[in-house]
Amino acid sequence: MFPMLTLLSMFYYICLRRRCRSGSRSEALGSRRAVELAQRSSGPVGGIGGSGSGGELEQYAKEVLDFSSHYGSENSMSYTMWNLAGAPNVYPSSGDFTQTAVFRTYGHWWEQCPSARAPYRRTPRSFHSTDFLELAFEEPVYPTAVEVLETYHPGAVVQILACSLNPFTQNPPTDVRWEVLWSGEPSKAPTPHSRQFSPTIRHLSFPTNLLRVEVNSGLLEYYTELDAIILRGVRERPMLALYKMPLIDMNDLSDGEDDAVAIGNQRFPPAGDDKHNNTGNGYFDKLPYELIQLIVSHLTLPDLCRLAQSCKLLQQHCCDPLQYQQLSLQPYWAALTDASLAHLQPRCALLQRLNASWTGNRGAVTSNGFCSFLKVCGAGLVSLELSCCHFLCEASMEVIAQTCPGLQELNLASCDRLQPQAFSHVSKLTSLRRLVLYRTKVEQTALLSILTFCTELQHLNLGSCVRIQDYDVVASMLAVRCRRLRSLDLWRCGSLTERGLGELALGCGRLEELDLGWCSTLQSSSGCFQHLARCLPRLRKLFLTANRSVCDQDLDQMAACCPKLQHVDILGTRMVSPSSLKKLLQSCPELKLVDVSFCSQIDTRVVQELTSLFPNVAIKKSFTQ
Amino acid sequence: MFSVISYGRLVARAVIGGLSQTDSRDYSLVTASFGFGKDFRKGILKKGMCYGDDACFIARHKSADVLGVADGVGGWRDYGVDPSQFSGTLMRTCERLVKEGRFIPSNPVGILTTSYYELLQNKAPLLGSSTACIVVLDRQSHRLHTANLGDSGFLVVRGGEVVHRSDEQQHYFNTPFQLSIAPPEAAGAVLSDSPDAADSSSFDVQIGDIILTATDGLFDNMPDYMILQELKKLKNTNYESIQQTAKSIAEQAHVLAYDPNYMSPFAQFACDNGLNVRGGKPDDITVLLSIVAEYTD
Numbered sequence: 023m024f025p026m027l028t029l030l031s032m033f034y035y036i037c038l039r040r041r042c043r044s045g046s047r048s049e050a051l052g053s054r055r056a057v058e059l060a061q062r063s064s065g066p067v068g069g070i071g072g073s074g075s076g077g078e079l080e081q082y083a084k085e086v087l088d089f090s091s092h093y094g095s096e097n098s099m100s101y102t103m104w105n106l107a108g109a110p111n112v113y114p115s116s117g118d119f120t121q122t123a124v125f126r127t128y129g130h131w132w133e134q135c136p137s138a139r140a141p142y143r144r145t146p147r148s149f150h151s152t153d154f155l156e157l158a159f160e161e162p163v164y165p166t167a168v169e170v171l172e173t174y175h176p177g178a179v180v181q182i183l184a185c186s187l188n189p190f191t192q193n194p195p196t197d198v199r200w201e202v203l204w205s206g207e208p209s210k211a212p213t214p215h216s217r218q219f220s221p222t223i224r225h226l227s228f229p230t231n232l233l234r235v236e237v238n239s240g241l242l243e244y245y246t247e248l249d250a251i252i253l254r255g256v257r258e259r260p261m262l263a264l265y266k267m268p269l270i271d272m273n274d275l276s277d278g279e280d281d282a283v284a285i286g287n288q289r290f291p292p293a294g295d296d297k298h299n300n301t302g303n304g305y306f307d308k309l310p311y312e313l314i315q316l317i318v319s320h321l322t323l324p325d326l327c328r329l330a331q332s333c334k335l336l337q338q339h340c341c342d343p344l345q346y347q348q349l350s351l352q353p354y355w356a357a358l359t360d361a362s363l364a365h366l367q368p369r370c371a372l373l374q375r376l377n378a379s380w381t382g383n384r385g386a387v388t389s390n391g392f393c394s395f396l397k398v399c400g401a402g403l404v405s406l407e408l409s410c411c412h413f414l415c416e417a418s419m420e421v422i423a424q425t426c427p428g429l430q431e432l433n434l435a436s437c438d439r440l441q442p443q444a445f446s447h448v449s450k451l452t453s454l455r456r457l458v459l460y461r462t463k464v465e466q467t468a469l470l471s472i473l474t475f476c477t478e479l480q481h482l483n484l485g486s487c488v489r490i491q492d493y494d495v496v497a498s499m500l501a502v503r504c505r506r507l508r509s510l511d512l513w514r515c516g517s518l519t520e521r522g523l524g525e526l527a528l529g530c531g532r533l534e535e536l537d538l539g540w541c542s543t544l545q546s547s548s549g550c551f552q553h554l555a556r557c558l559p560r561l562r563k564l565f566l567t568a569n570r571s572v573c574d575q576d577l578d579q580m581a582a583c584c585p586k587l588q589h590v591d592i593l594g595t596r597m598v599s600p601s602s603l604k605k606l607l608q609s610c611p612e613l614k615l616v617d618v619s620f621c622s623q624i625d626t627r628v629v630q631e632l633t634s635l636f637p638n639v640a641i642k643k644s645f646t647q
Numbered sequence: 648m649f650s651v652i653s654y655g656r657l658v659a660r661a662v663i664g665g666l667s668q669t670d671s672r673d674y675s676l677v678t679a680s681f682g683f684g685k686d687f688r689k690g691i692l693k694k695g696m697c698y699g700d701d702a703c704f705i706a707r708h709k710s711a712d713v714l715g716v717a718d719g720v721g722g723w724r725d726y727g728v729d730p731s732q733f734s735g736t737l738m739r740t741c742e743r744l745v746k747e748g749r750f751i752p753s754n755p756v757g758i759l760t761t762s763y764y765e766l767l768q769n770k771a772p773l774l775g776s777s778t779a780c781i782v783v784l785d786r787q788s789h790r791l792h793t794a795n796l797g798d799s800g801f802l803v804v805r806g807g808e809v810v811h812r813s814d815e816q817q818h819y820f821n822t823p824f825q826l827s828i829a830p831p832e833a834a835g836a837v838l839s840d841s842p843d844a845a846d847s848s849s850f851d852v853q854i855g856d857i858i859l860t861a862t863d864g865l866f867d868n869m870p871d872y873m874i875l876q877e878l879k880k881l882k883n884t885n886y887e888s889i890q891q892t893a894k895s896i897a898e899q900a901h902v903l904a905y906d907p908n909y910m911s912p913f914a915q916f917a918c919d920n921g922l923n924v925r926g927g928k929p930d931d932i933t934v935l936l937s938i939v940a941e942y943t944d
Contacts, residue, residue: 099747100768108747120769121743542767545831570772571831594772596830620771646771 078166081159081253083107087189087232089155090380090410090436091126091460093245095514095540096488101247103155110250113171116215117646118619122173122247125153126460126485126513128239131589131615135563136534137481137509139407139431139456142350142377146322149353150180150208151236154380154410158189162229163255168203170235173216174247177209178237182223183356184230187384198384200234200356201226208238216249225260244642307335314339323354343372352407355380360391370399376406379433382413389413393421405431409458412437416444423447431456435483438462442489449475456481460511465489470499479504485513485537494522501529509535509563519543520550527557534560539567539591546571546597552579563589567617573597581609591617593644600628607636619644673786673942674854676712678705679890681897682933685864699931700730701862702738702777706745711752712784713745714935716799717777718862720825733766733775737826740765741781752785753849755794760842763826776827776839780813782860784852786942791852796845797823801860802871803852804878809871811850815863820920823863856939857881859896864932867913868900884938893936900934903927 086103094102100120105111111121132138168182186199203223211217233253239246306314318339321329330340339345346369351358358381376399381387392413396403403426408414414437422429429451434440435458445468448457454476459469460483469490473479482504490496493515500507507530512518518541527533536558544550551566552575561584566572572595580587581602587610592598598621607613616639618624629643684699696703700719707713717737719730740762744750750758758781766773778797785792793801793813800813816824824844829837852858857878865874874896881892903909904927913928 095768098765098768099743099749100765101770111743118770120765547831568770594770596772597832622772644770 078254078256079161079163081161081163081231081255082109083157083233083251083253084160085158086123087156087158088410088412090153093124093126096461096486106155106157106248106251108250110171110173112173112247113216113218113249116173118174118245118247118644119646122249123155124245124247125178125237125239127152128175128242128245130240134614135509135589137456137483137511139405139433142375143319143348144322144326145350146353148205150238150240152238152240154234154236156232156234157251159231159233159253161257162188162231163253163257164226164229164259165203165223165253165255167220167252167254168223168233169252169254170219171216171249171251172211172219172246173249175214175239175242175244176211176217176219176246177242178239178246179206179219179221179235180208180238181205181234181236182221183234183236184226185232185234185384186228186230187232189232194384198386199228200383201228203233208240210241210243214243229255229257229259243640244644311339315342315344319345323350341369343369346370347372348375349373350377351381352377352379355383358382359386360388363387363391363395367395367398370395372402373399374402374404376403378411379407379409380411382411385413387411387413389415389418393418396421396425400425403429405429405456407431407433408437409433409435410437412439414440414444416441416447419444419447423450426451428453430454430478433458434462435460436462442468445469446471448472452476452478454479458483459487460485460513462487463489466491466495469496473499473503477503478506480506481509482507483511484515485511487515490515491517493518494525497522497526501525505529506532508532511535511537512541513537513565514540516541517543520545520548520553523550524553527554531557532560533558534586535563536561537563537565538569539565541569544569544571546573546576551576555579555583559583560586562586562612565589565591566595567591568594570595571597574599574602577602577606581606585610586612588612589615591615592621593617594620596622599623600632603628604632604635607632607639613639615640615642617642670789674784674789674852674939675707675786675942676714676784676858676937677884677886677889677940678712678714678935678937679886679893680705680933680935681890681893683864683897683901683931685929685931696738697731697735698933700734700777701864701931701933702731702734703860703933703935704738704742704745705935706742708745708748708750710786711745711750712786712937713741713750713755713758713781714860714937715741715758715779715781716860716862716933716935717779718797718799718823718864718931718933719775719777720827723775728774730775730777733773733828734777736766736769736773737762737777737779750783752783753790753792755781755783755792756842756845756847758783759794759796759826759845763842766828772830773828774830776825776829776837778823778825778862779845780860782858782937784939789851789853790849791858792847792849794845794847796840796842797825798863798866799861800863800866801858802874803850804857804859804875805853805855807875807879809875810856811848813848814846816844816846820917820922852939854939854941855884858937858939860935860937862931862933864904864928864930865896865900865934867928867930868903868911868932869896870912873899881938884940889936889938893934896936897932897934900932904929904932 083106086106089103092103094100099105101124103123105121106123112119165184170179182203183200184203187194204221326340330337349370406429430453432454438461440462442463442465445464449471452475455478457479464487497518510533523544538544572592577598600623603624619642626643629641633641680696680703682698682701686699700721703716705714715738717734719734721730723730741758744758744761759779778799780795780799780801782801783792795813796816798815798817802809803811824840825838826842827837827839829839877892877896881888903911907926909927910925911927914924914926917924
């Protein structure tokens with residue numbers, strides 16, 4: 023009786039203390055944190071297992087709502103993200119199958135290319151995600167388990183989140199919350215074979231039918247492939263088990279990642295008491311200004327904002343615009359709102375590089391909010407990452423074009439809801455050096471106009487731009503106007519022929535990186551690849567993925583003329599023999615990646631032999647069974 | 648008095664007749680398949696619905712029932728390509744398209760076009776060619792939409808008579824229209840028809856209609872009257888009797904194919920074209936037999 027009372031009183035005392043602490047920090051959160059912590063500390067829920075009050079519900083995904091990239095074509099069902107909906111097609115088999123969902127990249131290869139963007143400082147160590155996908159399920163449940171069926175090279179999942187919004191409701195509520203169900207490090211499974219990945223997920227205080235899975239395939243040997251995602255949960259909210267010993271995690275008592283949400287609700291601290299500070303800070307304020315700036319420059323953004331609240335000196339340092347020359351908001355996509363941007367505005371006068379990719383999820387950031395931020399802070403902007411920013415519209419593109427005339431890098435990857443008219447404003451950014459239009463709806467006239475005016479372009483990504491009818495015209499324009507081009511991504515650009523490629527090779531002699539994957543209209547018999555190799559001696563990356571006509575003569579010409587080659591992909595050709603591949607490996611000492619998957623003459627024995635002869639080269643051979 | 652009764656009966660019949668015209672029930676197809684591969688010595692255990700170089704599929708979606716057959720062109724074997732791979736993958740892809748709802752019931756040619764496009768999206772280089780025949784029943788509108796490319800085809804039998812049939816599409820003797828993917832070095836020399844070249848047709852069907860979809864292995868060995876004879880034996884609309892009838896049709900065609908003295912439709916056609924031959928035509932036989940019935944879940 024008495025031990026029970028003491029236990030209960032301990033439990034309530036700690037809960038009340040937490041309620042006090044959380045109340046003074048951020049009213050906007052309400053009592054959510056307290057409720058959540060109370061629930062968490064109650065320990066694992068009992069009674070689940072089919073015979074619970076609501077019974078356990080197992081659901082496959084109903085619809086794939088959004089994603090950052092995929093390997094397949096738009097409107098196809100091969101290697102595209104839409105394969106994640108419904109029951110699995112391949113699992114438990116392993117292999118490289120068309121019925122799975124595959125992302126566009128894997129490993130670190132793309133980060134080594136000339137077209138890679140420089141990393142942002144202040145990226146939190148816990149943020150690893152490079153790609154994401156969002157799935158809707160039929161019925162909202164309180165999740166008990168999330169199972170990811172990975173059928174090839176598993177290990178990429180780094181974060182699973184759940185949203186409080188039901189994507190199928192007619193009247194969406196204004197407050198939308200994303201909670202992390204599980205997060206981890208990028209990993210690599212011991213074998214490339216299929217597995218069911220079912221991490222231990224946190225308890226959720228609201229029912230959900232919208233999940234987000236973030237991945238990082240940096241450690242993997244080849245493309246990871248996902249077959250299906252299963253959501254297990256209960257309809258009724260799990261009961262708190264009071265008789266269980268409350269499990270109090272030490273981490274709960276300190277401020278966790280939840281405080282990232284508080285970025286938007288910073289209040290400036292009351293005036294400090296100088297006399298009080300002088301005795302206790304160990305002469306910290308005697309340090310030179312630049313040194314404190316250097317120390318503070320190592321903090322992540324939320325810590326920087328929190329530090330600003332501690333005293334006047336540190337507030338001065340933390341709000342110094344020099345600290346905000348590079349701003350990466352991508353890790354905080356779930357918490358960023360218009361109000362957050364408005365609060366950061368006064369500090370960002372010297373902003374040069376801004377990464378707002380993935381933000382604006384479900385209306386948290388609006389076009390107006392972003393535009394007003396840009397109008398204040400965008401004058402000196404040099405690099406702007408806006409991948410998957412669905413709040414963008416024509417008006418925002420116009421504002422970008424007007425306020426950032428010196429913009430050199432613009433990333434609009436997967437902004438597939440952006441109207442084609444919006445791209446006409448990009449041609450006003452005449453200093454552009456890097457432009458990513460992967461999976462956008464840009465049309466031919468707008469693109470030609472961009473190429474006419476943006477003559478400084480060095481890196482251009484037109485992958486999966488399906489609205490462009492004639493790539494030969496685009497290639498001719500590039501050859502004439504963009505002669506400084508160093509990298510060009512024409513992944514799945516269906517209408518490019520040897521005519522356009524020939525002009526491109528003659529005009530853009532500085533090309534180092536060229537991705538012509540799945541451009542099926544190019545025929546090797548026309549000599550276009552040999553001509554390409556002769557014209558581009560600086561070539562470091564050449565992808566001829568799934569071009570079935572690549573043959574020995576092409577490889578021989580590449581071996582002879584392109585000694586700097588590092589990444590080569592000749593997936594799916596039947597006409598390349600082991601001897602010419604060996605010649606290529608011998609002639610190009612800098613080769614690091616060669617993908618010979620589905621090349622019928624290059625079998626695993628040849629791959630093994632070549633790998634032992636050339637240990638520095640990763641020779642990739644995919645399999646289907 | 649009598650005239651009133653007879654007049655009333657007439658009116659009643661007319662009214663009831665008029666009402667029964669608008670049948671708001673959903674229809675569906677009850678389908679069974681059977682077949683024989685040409686070379687039964689092969690013994691390779693293929694995934695179901697593949698008979699030799701032929702392949703077929705039966706699928707359903709919310710609004711439609713879809714069937715298809717494909718006849719892989721055997722000539723590829725001489726070049727080291729397995730002809731059953733192309734037809735099998737084509738049918739598997741059509742099945743997947745239907746199950747995921749990526750089709751319009753009134754446009755079966757679209758199924759072929761999309762499926763052919765998907766074949767080209769496969770990383771593995773697929774080679775080969777095949778004919779194709781797709782039959783779609785729109786459950787609500789009671790219309791049958793078909794697409795046929797090549798010499799496979801279908802028959803619709805109502806009341807013991809053929810009311811619809813498909814036409815064979817041939818370039819020349821024994822060379823039907825075909826979907827194909829050729830190796831790049833031989834792209835000009837290989838016959839490759841576009842999916843748009845398929846013949847399409849749409850017509851209404853009634854409950855009790857029998858639809859026989861098959862590859863040329865059946866039609867080249869069994870003339871219509873024999874097929875109709877076998878179909879007369881079909882009494883019920885349950886799956887077992889349809890399966891039994893499909894089996895007997897396929898078996899009979901298989902026996903006739905190896906009969907050297909029988910004047911098969913194929914031999915008849917050859918003779919008409921100046922080739923003096925007799926006997927059946929050994930070929931892969933695939934038979935899909937369906938009956939239009941009321942939709943039950």
